[in-house]
Amino acid sequence: QVQLVESGGGLVKPGGSLKLSCAASGFKFRDYYMNWIRQAPGKGLEWISYIGSDGTTISYADSVRGRFTVSRDNAKNSLYLQIYSLSAEDTAVYYCARDYGGMDVWGRGTTVTVSS
Amino acid sequence: EIVLTQSPGTLSLSPGERATLSCRASQTVSSSYLAWYQQKPGQAPRLLIFAASNRATGIPDRFSGSGSGADFTLTITRLEPEDFAVYYCQQYGGSPWTFGQGTKVEI
Numbered sequence: 501q502v503q504l505v506e507s508g509g510g511l512v513k514p515g516g517s518l519k520l521s522c523a524a525s526g527f528k529f530r531d532y533y534m535n536w537i538r539q540a541p542g543k544g545l546e547w548i549s550y551i552g553s554d555g556t557t558i559s560y561a562d563s564v565r566g567r568f569t570v571s572r573d574n575a576k577n578s579l580y581l582q583i584y585s586l587s588a589e590d591t592a593v594y595y596c597a598r599d600y601g602g603m604d605v606w607g608r609g610t611t612v613t614v615s616s
Numbered sequence: 617e618i619v620l621t622q623s624p625g626t627l628s629l630s631p632g633e634r635a636t637l638s639c640r641a642s643q644t645v646s647s648s649y650l651a652w653y654q655q656k657p658g659q660a661p662r663l664l665i666f667a668a669s670n671r672a673t674g675i676p677d678r679f680s681g682s683g684s685g686a687d688f689t690l691t692i693t694r695l696e697p698e699d700f701a702v703y704y705c706q707q708y709g710g711s712p713w714t715f716g717q718g719t720k721v722e723i
Contacts (some may be wrong), residue, residue, distance in 0.1 A: 544702075544715060545653075545715045562617070595661075602665075604666070606660040
């Protein structure tokens with residue numbers, strides 16, 4: 501079945517880095533734009549980034565531009581989010597989602613906690 | 617960027633009642649590229665509506681979307697117990713994509 505599974509979250513100290521992964525299955529990953537979205541505890545959804553099907557089209561939210569880097573490996577059906585210079589404000593559940601006229605498939609999310 | 621403002625913040629209704637949720641954009645949303653999502657506690661969001669008025673696969677017909685330009689509405693005609701949740705609008709007509717702050721539909 502169509503599925504997205506995020507991984508790589510955890511507890512990180514302020515100023516640290518982390519790389520999140522999203523493994524896709526059940527569909528032709530290389531045909532779709534993909535998104536990263538996050539949700540801080542008790543807060544709403546915040547779109548972070550999208551990447552085009554071949555990896556050449558990329559966009560970031562202003563709040564993360566320069567600290568976050570999105571990438572993909574279509575051969576491995578995988579999406580990535582490299583996060584640098586983490587702060588407490590980055591504490592959130594991070595979701596990946598397939599883009600197809602709205603975000604029609606979501607993973608369950610991976611939790612990133614930034615704390616000393 | 618396009619700012620989406622949802623109203624009301626909270627909607628208190630009973631099962632069987634009609635829910636009307638609003639999403640207003642700070643500028644025209646290109647091609648009505650607006651989506652609605654439902655999120656329940658501890659779950660990922662679920663796509664309900666795309667392109668303002670098109671139901672996603674498997675979404676019951678009690679959910680409908682309407683609107684164009686900068687004003688959009690999600691209507692739930694008869695609330696079922698499982699519909700009590702938080703609803704978000706999201707625009708994908710202009711980069712960066714943005715979400716509204718959400719409307720909680722509570723019993």
